Structure formats: structure tokens, C-alpha cells
Amino acid sequence: MAERKHGLPAPETVSTVHTEDWDQGVGERDRHERVAFVGLDLCEATLRNVEFSDCTFRNARFNCAELADVAFVNCTFTTGNFFDATFADCKLTGSMFDRCTFELMTVTGGDWSFVGMPGADLSRASFTGVRMREADLTGVRYRNGTLRDVDLSAAWLHGADLTGCDLRGSDLSALDPAVTEVRQALISASQAVVVAMALGMRVVED
Template identity: 60%
Template sequence: MNVVTTHDWDAGAGKVRRHEKVQFSALDLCETDLEGIEFSECVFRDARFNRSRHADVAFLNCRFVNCNFFDATFTNCKAVGSSFEGCSFDLTTVDGGDWSFIVLPRTDLGSATFTGVRMREADLTGVRCRNGTMRGLDLSAAQLTGADFTGCDLRGTDLHAFDPRTLEMRNAVITADQAVVLAMSLGLQIRDA
């Protein structure tokens, strides 16, 4: 696997539109704007994405290890099949796009904002979204056991994968339609008076 550093990126690798099976080591993308670039089966190790902005960028089956996404923005991006280990997402914003099949267990997303994102079959086991924003998400068949959505804004999100017996949802913000979905998941019978 070819290894790319910040020096290599600045020397021209950053102008390449498609990267495949590349390892990015300690890459510094702070305050960088990326648009329309594709990364396929790449590894990002100790990379810094602080205050970076990404539009229509694809991270397909990539691996992120100990990366910092502080105040990063992802608009209509793809992260399909990617995994995140030891990464921080303070003040991260994800707007639209497809993050299906991602592996993001036990990650703190409490200060992150996810809106309108497709996250089908995502592994969010033990994820911590206390007081976060996860609005309008497609979480079909997502793994959510042990997740904490205390005080999280979940309006518009597909809650069919939610089992209130295996995760924390106290004070979460949902709509009446979503309350019906949760009641049905508990086996309750909903009847008019």
C-alpha cells in the first residue's frame, strides 16, 4: 500500500481525483476544502480533518484510525462501508449523503449533527449521542444495542431498528408518529379510546 504524508499531499497528491488502496499517514487536512474526490479502500491513520469542508467526496470501504474530525463538515458525501476506530467527532456536521454499512461503535457523537443521512445497516453499537442531533436519518437495520440517545433530537429518523429495552432514550425528542413506532416495538397495542 502506497503511503502518503502531508508533504506528499501538498506536493501534488492532493490534486489527484481518485485514490485507491492508499495509506494516508498523519495527514493534515485542517481547514481544507475537498470536492468531488473519491477514496477507495484507503487507510487514514492519525489524520486531522479539523475545520475541513467536504462536498460530494466519497470514502468507500475506508478505514479511519485515531482521526480528528473537529468542526469538519461533510455535505452529500459517501462513507459506505468505512470503519472508524478511536476517532473524535466534536462539532462535526454531516448533511445528506450515504454512510450505510459504516462501523462506528462506542463513538461519542454528542456534539455532532447528522441530518438527512442514509445510515442503513450501520454498526452504531454503544454509540453515545447524548444531546446530539440525528434528524431525518435512515437507520434501517442499524445495530444500536447499548447506544445512548439521551436528550438527542431524533425527529424524522427511521426508528424501526430502535429497541427501547436495549438502548437509552430518556428525554429524546421525537414526533408522535415515531412514538407509535416505538410503542409497537415494545409490543404495545395502540387503540383509540
């Protein structure tokens, strides 16, 4: 299992929920704390205004699920499937993803600060207008992906592959081109100044 930032352990859970439990009433609750969800099938489900705190999701399937204003605070996702899942204005601060798949996942708005996604393949995922301050994106593969208007301040980007990625409007103050692959990435002129300064260059007017 990938380590959480700073080596912190995953929160301990005090109860376990399976798909049958979810279908029999657990899924109607608007708050879940320190619950281990095992093999949960939320394919094509719609979740709104639900809060999960210090929960663990093992082998959960969120395929084609639509989530709006849902909070996953300090949660852990292990071998989860997020194929074509949609997150709108969701809060995932402090959550950790380990060996999950994100093909065609779409994230718009919301707060994903301090999230951990080291080594994730995000090449066919899209993040727009998302807050990802101090996110652990070490070694992520995001070739030709979309990271538009994303707050990446203080994010961990060492070893990330952002080749051909659309980074327009995003905060690139934490980007070090010496340790992050950014060939053919799409940025604006103002962002180019930030990148040049990260390389130690001095930017002056003509």
C-alpha cells in the same frame, strides 16, 4: 482496534502518502485507491468531488475541513480528528472509524450506510438527512445530539445512549428501547407508535 462489522478485515493498502506527498501533488488527484494516508493534515482544507476507495487514514486531521460530494468507500479511519469538520452530500458506505473524535462535526445529506462507529462519542456532532442503513452504532454516546431525518433502518443500536437526542423524522424501526437509552429523546407522535410497537404494545385509536 475496533472490529469491522461481521469481523471483516480492513482492506490492504499498496502505497503510503504523508502530508508532504499530498502537498506536492497527490492531493490534486480525484481518485485514490488502497492508499495508506499517515498523519495527513487536512485542517481547514476544502475537498470536492474526490473519491477514496479501500483507503486507510491513520492519525489524520480533518479539523475545520469542508468536504462536499466526497466519497470514502470502505475506508478505515484510526485516531482521526474531525473537530468542526463539515460533510455535505458525502458517501462513506462501509467505512470504519476507530478511536476518532467528532466534536462539532456536521453531516448533511449523503450516504453513510454500513458505516462502523462503535463506541464513538457523537454528543456534539450533528447528522441531518443522512442515509445510515445498517450502520454499526453499537454503544455510541449521543446525549443531547442531533439525528434529524436520518435513515437508521436496520442500524445496530445496542447499548447506544441517545438520551435527550433529537430524533425527529428519523427511521426508528431498528430501535429497541430495552437495549438503547432513549430517556428525554425528542420524537414525533408517529415515531412514538413505532417505538411502542417495538416494545410489543398494540396501538389502537381512542
